[in-house]
Amino acid sequence: MQLLRIATAGSVDDGKSTLIGRLLFDSKAIFTDQLAAVERASRERGEDYPDLALLTDGLRAEREQGITIDVAHRYFATPQRKFIIADTPGHLQYTRNMVTGASTADLALILVDARKGVLEQSRRHAFLASLLGIGHLVVCVNKMDLVGWSRERFDEIREDFRRFAMKLDVADLTFVPLSALHGDNVVHRSASMPWYEGTSLLHQLEEVHVASDRNLIDARFPVQYVLRRPDFRGYAGTIAGGVFKPGDEVVALPSGITSRVRAVWGPGGTPLAEAFTGQAVTVELADDLDLGRGAMLCRPGNRAESAREVDALVCWFSSRASLTPGASYAVRHTTTETKGTVERLEYRLDVTTLHREAADSLALNDIGRIRLRTRAPLLFDPYRRNRATGGFLLVDEHTGDTVAAGMITGSVASPVVWHTAAVRREDRPTRGATVWLTGLSASGKSSVAVELERRLVAAGRPAYLLDGDNLRHGLNAGLGFSPEDRAENVRRVAEVARLFADAGVVAIASLISPYATDRASARAISGDLPFVEVFVDTPLEVCEARDPKGMYAKARAGEIKGFTGIDAPYERPASPDLVLHPADGDPATMAAAIQTLLDDLA
Amino acid sequence: MFYFFPVSVTSYELSHLAALEAEAVHVFREVAATFERPVLLFSGGKDSVVMLHAAAKAFWPAPLPFPMLHVDTGHNFDEVLRFRDETVAALGLRLEVASVQDDLDAGRVVEETGPRASRNRLQTVTLLRAIREGGFDAVFGGARRDEEKARAKERVFSFRDEHGQWDPRAQRPELWNLYNGRHRRGEHIRVFPLSNWTELDIWQYIRDERIALPPLYYAHRRSVVQRDGMLLAATRFLSLVDGETPYEATVRFRTVGDATCTGCVESSAATPSEVVAEVAATRVTERGATRADDRISEAGMEDRKREGYF
Numbered sequence: 001m002q003l004l005r006i007a008t009a010g011s012v013d014d015g016k017s018t019l020i021g022r023l024l025f026d027s028k029a030i031f032t033d034q035l036a037a038v039e040r041a042s043r044e045r046g047e048d049y050p051d052l053a054l055l056t057d058g059l060r061a062e063r064e065q066g067i068t069i070d071v072a073h074r075y076f077a078t079p080q081r082k083f084i085i086a087d088t089p090g091h092l093q094y095t096r097n098m099v100t101g102a103s104t105a106d107l108a109l110i111l112v113d114a115r116k117g118v119l120e121q122s123r124r125h126a127f128l129a130s131l132l133g134i135g136h137l138v139v140c141v142n143k144m145d146l147v148g149w150s151r152e153r154f155d156e157i158r159e160d161f162r163r164f165a166m167k168l169d170v171a172d173l174t175f176v177p178l179s180a181l182h183g184d185n186v187v188h189r190s191a192s193m194p195w196y197e198g199t200s201l202l203h204q205l206e207e208v209h210v211a212s213d214r215n216l217i218d219a220r221f222p223v224q225y226v227l228r229r230p231d232f233r234g235y236a237g238t239i240a241g242g243v244f245k246p247g248d249e250v251v252a253l254p255s256g257i258t259s260r261v262r263a264v265w266g267p268g269g270t271p272l273a274e275a276f277t278g279q280a281v282t283v284e285l286a287d288d289l290d291l292g293r294g295a296m297l298c299r300p301g302n303r304a305e306s307a308r309e310v311d312a313l314v315c316w317f318s319s320r321a322s323l324t325p326g327a328s329y330a331v332r333h334t335t336t337e338t339k340g341t342v343e344r345l346e347y348r349l350d351v352t353t354l355h356r357e358a359a360d361s362l363a364l365n366d367i368g369r370i371r372l373r374t375r376a377p378l379l380f381d382p383y384r385r386n387r388a389t390g391g392f393l394l395v396d397e398h399t400g401d402t403v404a405a406g407m408i409t410g411s412v413a414s415p416v417v418w419h420t421a422a423v424r425r426e427d428r429p430t431r432g433a434t435v436w437l438t439g440l441s442a443s444g445k446s447s448v449a450v451e452l453e454r455r456l457v458a459a460g461r462p463a464y465l466l467d468g469d470n471l472r473h474g475l476n477a478g479l480g481f482s483p484e485d486r487a488e489n490v491r492r493v494a495e496v497a498r499l500f501a502d503a504g505v506v507a508i509a510s511l512i513s514p515y516a517t518d519r520a521s522a523r524a525i526s527g528d529l530p531f532v533e534v535f536v537d538t539p540l541e542v543c544e545a546r547d548p549k550g551m552y553a554k555a556r557a558g559e560i561k562g563f564t565g566i567d568a569p570y571e572r573p574a575s576p577d578l579v580l581h582p583a584d585g586d587p588a589t590m591a592a593a594i595q596t597l598l599d600d601l602a
Numbered sequence: 603m604f605y606f607f608p609v610s611v612t613s614y615e616l617s618h619l620a621a622l623e624a625e626a627v628h629v630f631r632e633v634a635a636t637f638e639r640p641v642l643l644f645s646g647g648k649d650s651v652v653m654l655h656a657a658a659k660a661f662w663p664a665p666l667p668f669p670m671l672h673v674d675t676g677h678n679f680d681e682v683l684r685f686r687d688e689t690v691a692a693l694g695l696r697l698e699v700a701s702v703q704d705d706l707d708a709g710r711v712v713e714e715t716g717p718r719a720s721r722n723r724l725q726t727v728t729l730l731r732a733i734r735e736g737g738f739d740a741v742f743g744g745a746r747r748d749e750e751k752a753r754a755k756e757r758v759f760s761f762r763d764e765h766g767q768w769d770p771r772a773q774r775p776e777l778w779n780l781y782n783g784r785h786r787r788g789e790h791i792r793v794f795p796l797s798n799w800t801e802l803d804i805w806q807y808i809r810d811e812r813i814a815l816p817p818l819y820y821a822h823r824r825s826v827v828q829r830d831g832m833l834l835a836a837t838r839f840l841s842l843v844d845g846e847t848p849y850e851a852t853v854r855f856r857t858v859g860d861a862t863c864t865g866c867v868e869s870s871a872a873t874p875s876e877v878v879a880e881v882a883a884t885r886v887t888e889r890g891a892t893r894a895d896d897r898i899s900e901a902g903m904e905d906r907k908r909e910g911y912f
Contacts, residue, residue, distance in 0.1 A: 003618040031887045070773060072754040073747040075800045082618040084798055096775050103777035211615050225631040227664045236660075238628045238779065243614070267627050268659035276614045280627035280660070293635050317775050332780050335635070391778045400761075400784030402774040 001077075004205060007086045007102040007134065009125030010111030015142045019111065019180035020074060020087055023202065026187035029076030071101040080206040095128070095365040096317040099405055102129055103391070106210040107136040109201075114147045114177070118160045124351045126161070130168040131313065131367070131407065133387050135213045137165070137173050138204060144193065145179040151195045166478055167354055169384070172208070176201050214277045215241040215386045219248075220304055221297040222334035222379075222389070227282055234265065234282035235291060240334065240388035241381070244283065244297070245274035251300045252291050253379050258300055259287040277388075294336035296379045304379045304389060307411035309343070310372050313383075314394070316362040318403040321396065323362040323370070329403065331374055333392035338376040340394070345370050362404075371412060383407035425502065430462055432501035433598060434494075434526050437510045438519060438573060439536030440565050441551055442543040444587065448536065448580065449510040451591035456506055459595075464500055466493055468511035481562045487518050494522035501529040506598065514564045516571040530601050534594055535576035540565050542582060619807055623656055626795035628779055629758060630660040633740045633793055634667045636783050640740040640793075641733075643912070644670040644697065646678075646686040647858045648815055649744030652804055653796055655813050657742070658693070669696035671736070673729045675721040675860045676703045677839040682858050685816040700732035717841045720863045726911045730766040733790060740783065742793045743912045748800045749888070752904035758797050764788040766910030792912065801856070801888050802881050809874035818855045821872045826851050832865035856881075856888040 010016045024030045042051045074085040086101030102108060108129040112122050122139075129137055139161055147153045154177045165173055176185055177196055184190030187202045199207070219242030227234040244250075248261045264272045265282040275281045283297065298304055316323050323342060331340035346369040348359035362368045383390030394404040435452065437445040449465050456463035468489070472479065476492055479485040490513050497507035513519050523531050543565065544552045555563035562568045578597055580590045616624065633640050642657060644650045657666055672686060690697045702724050705711045710731075711724045733741060747754045757773050759781040774782050783791050796804070808815065825836040825848045834840060836848035839861045853866040854877070871880045903911075 001618050002615055003621050028885075032885045033887055070755050070770060072751070073798065074754065075748045075798070077800075077802070082803075100775040100777055104779075211613060214614075216614055224628070225635045227661060229663050232663055234663075236631050238624065265662070267623060267656070267662065269662045278616055278621065278624060280624040280631070282662070330784075332782065335632075387778060391780065393777065393780050393782060395782055395784055397784075400782070400786070402776075402782045405775065405777045 007105035011121035014111040014113040223295040250297045259285040309412035312406040314404045314406040319364045329394040340374040343371040428504040430504040433530035434497040442546045443536040443538035445510045447587040451587045463506040466509045490518040494525040514570040535573045627660040629795040637740040640668040641738040642742040646682040653744040722860045760792040
């Protein structure tokens, strides 16, 4: 059976404790003596119904004040799964405890009161969950009974939340309308909301696929402890990424010495054919390397980064002191501890709006970006790639307090090391290039691009169409149409096109790409590879008359904002490699013109 | 060499017990690597037996790099003490015993009186004395978060000040599997490797790993008395109240501790598999069923933890 770790979040009084109580109660994880104690305590406080919050609020101060102060861990199981719930406080001043509970979670439950809609705290918690790398968010729209089980209200909240979540890095976002008090859609489907087509919350928790969230690619083994016997030297630790098996070639960092895995032992000496992320094992190497705690085993071709200066997002936990540039702390990272100095505080993040603000210091519960310089190099991966090698703590050396949690975004001093490939570009059978088609919506870019791809492939030249609209479903899902998002859209497509071109494929990128600077950076990204900018110069009136997707009509009606050519600018290319007008013929003819241009380059 | 596959090769998924064991093993190794004088609390009860089993696995093929400590109230079940001594002898472990009786004799604590007297609360003083005298800086305990509502709020690494006290409002945030063991001389850290295990997990692990326990945990005939809705063993440590008459019943213990405040339950579960089935179906928590000391007040455990108890 598999374990699922859940963190709860939500504003005060949105019914979080009631929901947990309901999950535990309906899955029969509340015991009769616990319930009796809750009923007794509720009666003594003069309440006429058992307050399920008392199940999770276990501290004297919490019961006295009727709020949750610290994380409580709750456990329940169904025949499908075991669950650990970190029940975290909703109050702003306990954000650090929410972060604590969320750091190991696979999934976060965000509660929204259907009457109140998406509040600041809902946004804050969704952001924190995404910051901590929780890949699955389930938004529970609670108290649906108090809005008459209204589908419209649910849809409204869902759209509102979705708009905010677009800015976050959340891969899996689902919504459940429910009533924790009455149990609708918690464990059982609700008869009161026949319009809801999804499954109950518990069913989602049982079914959500989290195994692929772990990094099984980058092999990382921080040495935690050395086990020695006569004739035995084993490196004990928990695998932080990837898979290790006997026979694997490994490199020990920071020394850079390579060896091979002789054996992998599970706890108690179970020989393992392979071991993976999350397993606590003991690794024996073929050579006597004399490694100690803090060393890291990787693969020679895929090493963790090593740097003394890193950029990181930090969440500040201390109410006694604030984070200021120049201050030094103990840095706890994987199995090492070193000293670190905050070189710079780049900005503080407004967690609700996600705006960056200039700041001199970070106070309790603030989140900001810092540059950290450490005495010994850190062996790390960016947090986005690996929680176990990207997360760290700052500890105040005088008080011993954990004052901050940090997530490394990247290194400063040593950029990513480029690995030299064994195959040179000239060794490949074909030459690649990027064809960049720009022009207004409905100018005919896609028709030309489709035709070009067909012709090139038919002529034996590998080609691939990167269509801007299509890429927005996958690679660029989540990007909007603001100038910043358009820039990022172009950057990503240009990077992918460069990889195709490098591999010997003609990448045909078809994007409106209205800004000259974005197109210039696309050309810059392609570097020494051929790059052809084709301007499909169809007048606005013609495009608007075609309007195949009805977009212009919507933009004119004010339903779409920031539409190129209507209320957003299109900057005409100053010196494109080729200009195509409607008078130049059908798409096939235009594609032939581009093909000729490509042939001339090669 | 014979290799076997504990997990499916394609899915790379750990069973929940393997995941819980890995988490505990990580904690044992972390403490051994970063503290000077750790000690493992061992009472012979099921949680400390499981803790010891996982600890031994964590350091294979080397011996345990820390000793064990038993706080003996003087009111322990004979079967448990026998099991404790056999385990220590069989595994060649170092065991230190700190006796509540020594503190009573020295006048540091005063015995409670009356029929409901228990030494359970007194053992906090003995525990803190043993930690101080032994110079221990990390103390492993088998407490689990599912046992009790104050324990549900515990960290895996729980800071204790020079008086051994727990301050639930000043707990250190604990993220990922990074633990902060900072302390000054005289302060120490309580470490709970089984934090995320439930009673059912403990029993499934005992079953799967074939871990031996004191016979008390399995159904047997015993003389008992009814008191406050619990079944207490009629031992030489229990004074009877008017109207109480011991009688024979088939029972087993869900927890074992001080004999004066640990109750048993009627049960016919005689093997680990039968206990697993019973625990899976029960509707009463183990402490609710069998611990008189938790019934003192709503915050009984929190208050004792603040004083230095586990």
